[in-house]
Amino acid sequence: MSTSDDQERIAFEAAVYRRLRDHLRERGDVQNIDLMNLAGFCRNCLSNWYRDAAEASGRPMTKDEAREIVYGMPYAEWQAKNQRDASPDALAAFSANKPHS
Secondary structure, eight states, X not given: OOHHHHHHHHHHHHHHHHHHHHHXXXXXXXXXXXXXXXXXXXXXXXXXXXXXXXXXXXXXXXXXXXXXXXXXXXXXXXXXXXXXXXXXXHHHHHHHHOOOO
């Protein structure tokens, strides 16, 4: 693969990430626990992966900084605006399927 092909692939991947991030920002009604139960990842996972990538490149980043990049606002603000109490069924499903990292 040539350098230009690799740069194009990276640009496409970045565009896809931004589109996913923006979509999740617009869908505050979709709860993180529901994302975890259905897809095995959530907004917090994305922020952790973002932070991991930054730190792997030598750019220190706090958990709060990474979350604000993904959420588009401070995490506490997003929680107050969007987060609902999880249903007993959602909590049970999460407990049964939570990742072991």
